[in-house]
Amino acid sequence: MSVSWRKDSVYRDGSLNYGRLALYAIMVFVAIVWGAPFIWMFVTSIKPDTEVFSYPPTWWPDEPTLEFYTRLFESFPMMQWFRNSLIVATITTVLTLATNIMAAYPLARMRFRGRRILLLIILSTFLLPGEILLVPLFLGMIKFKLANTYFSIAVPAAANAFGVFLMTQFFLTIPVELEEAARLDGCSRFGLLWRIFIPLSKPVIATVAIFTFVRSWNDFFWPLIISNTDATRTVPVGLAVFVGRGLSMRFGVIMASAAAATIPAVIFFLLLQRYFVRGISTTGLQG
Amino acid sequence: MSRPAPPKDKRATSPWISIKNDLIAYAFMAPYLFLFVVFLLLPAIVGVYASFTKWGIIGQPKWVGLKNYNKLINSGLFIESLQNTLYFVVLAAIPLIVLGLLLALLVNQKLRGRNIARAIVFLPHVVSVAAVGIIFQWILERSSGLLNYYLGLLGVNPPINWLGDPDSAMPAIAITTIWWTVNGNMIIYLAGLQDIPEDLYEAARIDGAGRWQELRYVTIPMLMPVNAFVIPLTVIACWRVFGQVFVMTRGGPQGSTFTVAQFIYETAFVNFNMGLASAAGVILMLITLSFTIFQLRAMKVI
Numbered sequence: 001m002s003v004s005w006r007k008d009s010v011y012r013d014g015s016l017n018y019g020r021l022a023l024y025a026i027m028v029f030v031a032i033v034w035g036a037p038f039i040w041m042f043v044t045s046i047k048p049d050t051e052v053f054s055y056p057p058t059w060w061p062d063e064p065t066l067e068f069y070t071r072l073f074e075s076f077p078m079m080q081w082f083r084n085s086l087i088v089a090t091i092t093t094v095l096t097l098a099t100n101i102m103a104a105y106p107l108a109r110m111r112f113r114g115r116r117i118l119l120l121i122i123l124s125t126f127l128l129p130g131e132i133l134l135v136p137l138f139l140g141m142i143k144f145k146l147a148n149t150y151f152s153i154a155v156p157a158a159a160n161a162f163g164v165f166l167m168t169q170f171f172l173t174i175p176v177e178l179e180e181a182a183r184l185d186g187c188s189r190f191g192l193l194w195r196i197f198i199p200l201s202k203p204v205i206a207t208v209a210i211f212t213f214v215r216s217w218n219d220f221f222w223p224l225i226i227s228n229t230d231a232t233r234t235v236p237v238g239l240a241v242f243v244g245r246g247l248s249m250r251f252g253v254i255m256a257s258a259a260a261a262t263i264p265a266v267i268f269f270l271l272l273q274r275y276f277v278r279g280i281s282t283t284g285l286q287g
Numbered sequence: 288m289s290r291p292a293p294p295k296d297k298r299a300t301s302p303w304i305s306i307k308n309d310l311i312a313y314a315f316m317a318p319y320l321f322l323f324v325v326f327l328l329l330p331a332i333v334g335v336y337a338s339f340t341k342w343g344i345i346g347q348p349k350w351v352g353l354k355n356y357n358k359l360i361n362s363g364l365f366i367e368s369l370q371n372t373l374y375f376v377v378l379a380a381i382p383l384i385v386l387g388l389l390l391a392l393l394v395n396q397k398l399r400g401r402n403i404a405r406a407i408v409f410l411p412h413v414v415s416v417a418a419v420g421i422i423f424q425w426i427l428e429r430s431s432g433l434l435n436y437y438l439g440l441l442g443v444n445p446p447i448n449w450l451g452d453p454d455s456a457m458p459a460i461a462i463t464t465i466w467w468t469v470n471g472n473m474i475i476y477l478a479g480l481q482d483i484p485e486d487l488y489e490a491a492r493i494d495g496a497g498r499w500q501e502l503r504y505v506t507i508p509m510l511m512p513v514n515a516f517v518i519p520l521t522v523i524a525c526w527r528v529f530g531q532v533f534v535m536t537r538g539g540p541q542g543s544t545f546t547v548a549q550f551i552y553e554t555a556f557v558n559f560n561m562g563l564a565s566a567a568g569v570i571l572m573l574i575t576l577s578f579t580i581f582q583l584r585a586m587k588v589i
Contacts, residue, residue: 023396027404030393034408034466040433041422053431095322103319112312125327127519129527129575131551132568135342135561136333137326142344159326164319189311218415220530221548225556239417240534251425258418265413273406276413276474 041262045069045255052251068252069260075253077230078260081238084150088223088234089216091154096212097205100163105193107164108171109179119168122161130221138225152226153234157216163208170204171197207275217265235261337565344559355566365567367542368550371457375546376525378461383521386465387472388510392502394473395480405477409470416467420534423463424450450536453543460531460544467531468524472517479513480506515588519579526575547571 010020039059044052045068047061072078106112107119137156138147146152174197182192198205223234233241239257269276313320338355340348359365394405411419426433427449435446449459487505496504529548532538538545538553547567555564 020398023393023398027393027398027401030390031404031407034410036433037422037426037466038410040426041418044425055431055436057431057433057436099319099322103316106312106315110308110312112309115312118316121328122323125331127523127576127579128327128331129523129568129571131527131548132334132565132572133327133330134551135337135555135565135568136330138555139342139344139561140330155322156326159322161323161327189315193315214413218413220416220533221552224533225552236415236417236530239415239421240530254421255425258421261418262414265415266410269410269413270406273409276409 038262038266041255042259044251045259047252049252068250068256072253072256072260076238076242076257078235078238078257080230081233081235084232085217085234085236087150088154089213091150092157092216093209093212095155095158096160096163097209099158100167100208101193101198101201101205103164104167104171105189105197107168110189122164125161126165134222134225137222141226148227148229148232150232153223153232154216156222157212157219160212160215163212166208167201167204170201174200203275206272210272210275214265214268334565335569337562338569339566340562342561342565344561348562351562355563356570358563359566359570364542364545365547365550368545368547369570371542371544372526372528372546372548374457375461375528375544376522378458379464379528380522380525382461382465383469383472383525384514384518387469387517387521388476390469390473391476391480392506395477405473408473411467412470414467416530417534419463419467420531423459423466423531424535427459427463451540453541456536456540456544460528460535463531463535464525464528472521475517476510476513479510483509511586515583515586518582522578522582523575526571526578 010017010024040057043059043061046064046066047054048063048065048067051058051061051063107115133156141147141152178196178200179192182196187195217234218236219234220236220240223237224240227233227237230238239261242257337348339350339352341351341354342348390408394401394408398404427435429435429446429448429451432446432449434449435443439446447455449455483506487509488501491501491505527548528546529552532544532546532549533552536544538549548571551564551567551571554560554567
């Protein structure tokens, strides 16, 4: 045969395949619906005041300007909020990784009393709506004078059980023979974890790290409650409070704030895309 | 297993060694268990306890029995927040599940550029709710918003006052939520689709099944285990809706988007009525828990 038939082509036997064509059309439509809000946000943020409300809407300004970004960073402590978000997300991620890896090892590989009941209790918290925790956590933080600290924003998030679950599942797949061989060589339990389990689990560790980081970076309800000063306020809370301050007509500044918060996240995602896909598909883990 | 049983290790049966083994296991878990107990388990228990007390921001809790629950049942505001949230769950959860599956089916086709489409749909996942709320306030704006402009081209006139009209505000929040979070379900369904063995489709084709029959008799039944966790997680997330509402409408207009989480926020952290807010939290928990159990029973998972 001289004509090779490609499965992804819209042509079949030399004529148009309407079913395929329709699928391509739907796919393009989907990409536009999900992509356009990002572009619209960015375009609005570089439009001068005179063009923001132009009708019909224009997808590129006649005179693009970065004025609103300058104004944003001058009027609001954006850099401080970014720094706070970075510190909070880093604390949560490091604490989550360190504690979850340690906890997953015996849960996956050791027989000990209380293992089943412990797993059951830990997993059942997936079904617990977090709202029930807010009041006690808040009162506790107030009582111990920890409100408005990085500690109070970052540490409770590390109690989340998804990472433990994911790592336990992964550790179960590591061949027992490897562990037995190392034990015969006199390796301690901690040595096993450090020299065998951690190196073999790099992909799952990366997945947990990235998810924890993004979830912490975007967390909203708890940081909103527990921090009310710019010294510890994170980016999402800053944005929400800032929009709430009634700048309703300065769309340029508001869109610049949304874009400034979104662009780093988008770059982060594009660099690490495959870990996100793996993380969600193996656990149903959501940000 | 067919492997021969390992020779009995004398040490493993000695009670002293087995206690040592338990101690090692708990030592490994201690750091996580500390976080788990202090920041998750204990707060959950205290949260339930607090729902039976009168508790302000300072001072000691005072036991009041079921008084908070009684107050909630008779509170028009709370009942309204339950109704609004239920309405949101219906508006958002069904499309999140159905559209999640449809998008997964789409990007599972052998189409050029499907990885790019998948990445674009996934992108909102990494954006914070504050930014999403801001973007959609602008897109849904009545006179200069993007959505009304394109709906106008399709003949929708007069323009919809999305966030300003009590009838359309909740649908607007639902649209925003779907755009923001449908990608999670898409990826989970996509993984489910890729786990379906190819021979099942081949067998169906040999039996003369068309595309629709393949979907109906192979794909959908094989996705049942996936549904068993997509559906409860989606419904629970919808019952907890907060950030979108906080940023976009603050519960308005005329309380039409005032949700249970919004009620908890205002009761606890604006009015500092901790006991009443905890009771609302317990009710939210009972609703999501009973739904999950009911659904898993209906699907014969438990």
